[in-house]
Amino acid sequence: MVKCTECDADIKIPNDAIEGEIVTCPDCGASYELTKKNEGFNIKPAQVVGEDWGE
Numbered sequence: 001m002v003k004c005t006e007c008d009a010d011i012k013i014p015n016d017a018i019e020g021e022i023v024t025c026p027d028c029g030a031s032y033e034l035t036k037k038n039e040g041f042n043i044k045p046a047q048v049v050g051e052d053w054g055e
């Protein structure tokens, strides 16, 4: 579990998540890219270039 840096909401990370996967904040919709941390994941803001957001 990580915190959204925009609104401080909890963002769930799937158990089968992989590095580089994009997660989206359920509250504000911000997108983050997963980066590997020792025992889990960290997030960094994803570069969204105005493409369609899919799903």
Ligand SMILES: [Zn+2]
Pocket (backbone or CB within 6 Å): 004, 005, 006, 007, 008, 009, 025, 026, 027, 028, 029, 030
């Ligand atoms: Zn948020």
